[in-house]
Amino acid sequence: MPSLIDIRRRIRSVKNTQQITKAMKMVSAAKLRRAQDRVIAARPYAQIMQRMLTNVALAASEDPETANDPLLTRREEKRIQLLVITGDRGLAGAFNSAVIKTAQKFIADHKGAEIDLELMGRKGRDFFRKRHGKISGEYMTLFQRAVNYNEALDIARKVIDRYRKVEVDAVYMVLNQFKTVMSPELTVTRILPIELPENKERIDYIYEQPPRELLGALLPRYVEVQIYRAMLESSAAEHAARMTAMEAASSNAGDVIDRLTLNMNRVRQASITREIIEIVSGAAALE
DSSP states (O other): OOOHHHHHHHHHHHHHHHHHHHHHHHHHHHHHHHHHHHHHHHHHHHHHHHHHHHHHHHHHTTSTTGGGOTTTOOOOOSEEEEEEEOOSSOOSTTHHHHHHHHHHHHHHHTTTSEEEEEEESHHHHHHHTTTOSOEEEEESSTTSSSOOHHHHHHHHHHHHHHHHTTSOSEEEEEEEEOSOSSOOEEEEEEEESOOOOOOOSOOOOOOSSOHHHHHHHHHHHHHHHHHHHHHHHHHHHHHHHHHHHHHHHHHHHHHHHHHHHHHHHHHHHHHHHHHHHHHHHHHHHHO
């Protein structure tokens, strides 16, 4: 049985850990609020962009050259670009491991294809650096601060350029999408080639330029918005996962403290009982 001093040291250590987890929970809660506001603000723009793209595509479909746009061209998926979005830090429950496992499953399901990884986040980089030989890009500081549109723009331009040059035949993205604080949604999304939604209810715009030219300008912007929104979603989901994990850790620390305190009281009671027995036995021996 551990001594009273050892139990007190363990209680003090667990209390210190609990203070840290509570502080991390509060920090993540504050960051989550800001990240959530940015996600909610970005969603209407992305939805309107998709709706406008659909209408312009329907108008441009009358031009036979529209189908030849490089970002709409479908090819056999022999070379795939996979964007893996993880966090830069741990202590977020299964947030990073779920993305990594999904990426591994994607690679296993496409054994016949050559897959290049674009790793966004330190955790994904650290994992795949030793396990996958084809890494086309690494980004380790994207989520250590607020998500920057210019960084998403650089990544989007890179993958668009590779797709246009036929260096890859498809571009997919793996990420945790923010749905609720308790349950992020793990998604695998294809962003290239762009699949235009089927919408027969066409809205007629007044075009100053031919619809095909507008469509050619909108398609790259659509990819940029998709990647930027994915980064915002992943950042918010990470803060939510870390807040939930730290809340669970604080609760578990409280349970451990209660058990250790109960054990400490039992040890103290046993020590007091033993001393009383010794005193009584000594007094009885003197009589």
